[in-house]
Amino acid sequence: MKITSSSDSRLPLYQRLSDEWLAKIASGEWQPGEAIPTEAELTQHYGVAVGTVRKAIDCLVNDGLLERNQGRGTFVRRPQFDASFFRFFRQLPATGEQGIPESHILSNRITAPSATVRHALELDADEKVVHLKRLRTIRNGRRFYEDIWLPAKAFHRLAELQPDEFDPLLYPFYEAQCGQIIASAQETLSISTAHDEVAERLQLAEGTPTVRVERIARGYNRKPLEYRIAQGPTEGFRYQIDIN
Amino acid sequence: MKITSSSDSRLPLYQRLSDEWLAKIASGEWQPGEAIPTEAELTQHYGVAVGTVRKAIDCLVNDGLLERNQGRGTFVRRPQFDASFFRFFRQLPATGEQGIPESHILSNRITAPSATVRHALELDADEKVVHLKRLRTIRNGRRFYEDIWLPAKAFHRLAELQPDEFDPLLYPFYEAQCGQIIASAQETLSISTAHDEVAERLQLAEGTPTVRVERIARGYNRKPLEYRIAQGPTEGFRYQIDIN
DNA sequence: GAGTGGTCTAGACCACTAG
DNA sequence: TAGTGGTCTAGACCACTCG
Numbered sequence A, B: 001m002k003i004t005s006s007s008d009s010r011l012p013l014y015q016r017l018s019d020e021w022l023a024k025i026a027s028g029e030w031q032p033g034e035a036i037p038t039e040a041e042l043t044q045h046y047g048v049a050v051g052t053v054r055k056a057i058d059c060l061v062n063d064g065l066l067e068r069n070q071g072r073g074t075f076v077r078r079p080q081f082d083a084s085f086f087r088f089f090r091q092l093p094a095t096g097e098q099g100i101p102e103s104h105i106l107s108n109r110i111t112a113p114s115a116t117v118r119h120a121l122e123l124d125a126d127e128k129v130v131h132l133k134r135l136r137t138i139r140n141g142r143r144f145y146e147d148i149w150l151p152a153k154a155f156h157r158l159a160e161l162q163p164d165e166f167d168p169l170l171y172p173f174y175e176a177q178c179g180q181i182i183a184s185a186q187e188t189l190s191i192s193t194a195h196d197e198v199a200e201r202l203q204l205a206e207g208t209p210t211v212r213v214e215r216i217a218r219g220y221n222r223k224p225l226e227y228r229i230a231q232g233p234t235e236g237f238r239y240q241i242d243i244n
Numbered sequence C: 001g002a003g004t005g006g007t008c009t010a011g012a013c014c015a016c017t018a019g
Numbered sequence D: 001t002a003g004t005g006g007t008c009t010a011g012a013c014c015a016c017t018c019g
Helices: A015-026 A039-046 A049-061 A081-087 A114-120 A152-160 A172-178 A196-202 B013-028 B039-046 B051-062 B081-087 B115-121 B154-162 B168-177 B196-202
Strands: A068-069 A073-076 A102-111 A129-137 A143-151 A183-191 A210-218 A222-234 A237-242 B064-071 B073-076 B102-113 B127-138 B142-150 B184-193 B210-220 B223-234 B239-243
Touching: A015 A049, A102 A152, A114 A129, A114 A143, A114 A222, A129 A152, A129 B210, A143 A152, A143 A196, A152 A172, A196 A222, A222 B102, B013 B051, B039 B051, B051 B064, B102 B154, B115 B127, B115 B142, B115 B223, B127 B154, B142 B154, B142 B196, B154 B168, B196 B223
Parallel strands: none
Antiparallel strands: A068 A073, A102 A129, A129 A143, A143 A222, A183 A210, A183 B239, A210 A222, A237 B184, B064 B073, B102 B127, B127 B142, B142 B223, B184 B210, B210 B223
């Protein structure tokens, strides 16, 4: 069996295989939660040795796209890293779960993006975006406010829903509603001040310092799918990172 | 050749090998910057197949401890992640290098640790610490103030030096002076306020909000080697993280 | 040209999972 | 018990580095 993906034939075989399979995951041919073909099947299908198949799978496992289960099979991992964002306002490190913040969508409309948003999402000049405004409440009562922008081309459906039809966890919701899967993200923290709607929604005086977390979330193909700015009060804010 | 490290013999061979080699790196038997024995030598020495040696090396490469160079050899990597801390006060993402912040040691003394410090460094009840106070200045003139605590047992030499003998990059300096190598770290960001010496050194009014970065840095064996609290003004603060 | 790591093969046997 | 991934072997050939 030939490799169909358009990868450079000078690349190592295992690389080309893992590229091929990445494409299958990205396209949805291999669905999150499902098992991929067994090593034996892949070996036979592509006419390569097991070791090569294993090495290709290794790559995708290391990238967090696949998950092996001895005796069961190899599965497409559902990127579940929304959980990792509970570093946001986490009270104490490793203090156990604290549940999903309450979530209230304030608005969901299609708009023309600002230059900043267009740049962050790498949009063409005339592309529209879906703009969500959201208020979240952590268990301890702290709130934060989010502006979320998504390319209308892929996410227009979100503008057609009622605000109360949204799930508190957006990433699985994007997948269910729009077939778009968030695979990675980059966050930038800074300190800002509350103004206008932010101040009002967070019940803070104008100009109060806030923590600001800016996030660009991307799909498997590294294309930006979501640009998000979250702001919340500084008290009790904690953000924890491991570095190697 | 037998494996000398005390690893559980139920573990896979490649695991035991990589544990063994990790110990060699941690103990300094394999020095940073130097090449480790070739795959052929290791294969013969331990009486295992190349594939197994390669897999063991893979583990250490993935953990960032070794670095392969085709045609040259496999080298012990000098953990150089101080650079990654230039996310701290980085002005714009990927705006190019900004050099090493100027650094001024204000004091270096042996003291009895507070309960917090003792806990962070996992010290016994009567253990002492070296306490460094440091003021750093970024190229753009912004300053931040650091308290740094290290177990006196391994770092007492730092208390015997003159403040101006310290290098601006502490981690290579620890290695050179005390033979201690920092391998990983955990940081926690929060928002605090400036008081006393911090306020004075940063020339901020008492109670001004500050960014606070708390760090526990560990050696190869995961034992805490350094506890550090950095505080700086909130303006211009940016901290960027990639998440997968 | 000698030596290094990089890729790839074609098996064997083991440990775990599920029906 | 059949099928899965996990470990391990013993080679082959290639690409790169350096003297």
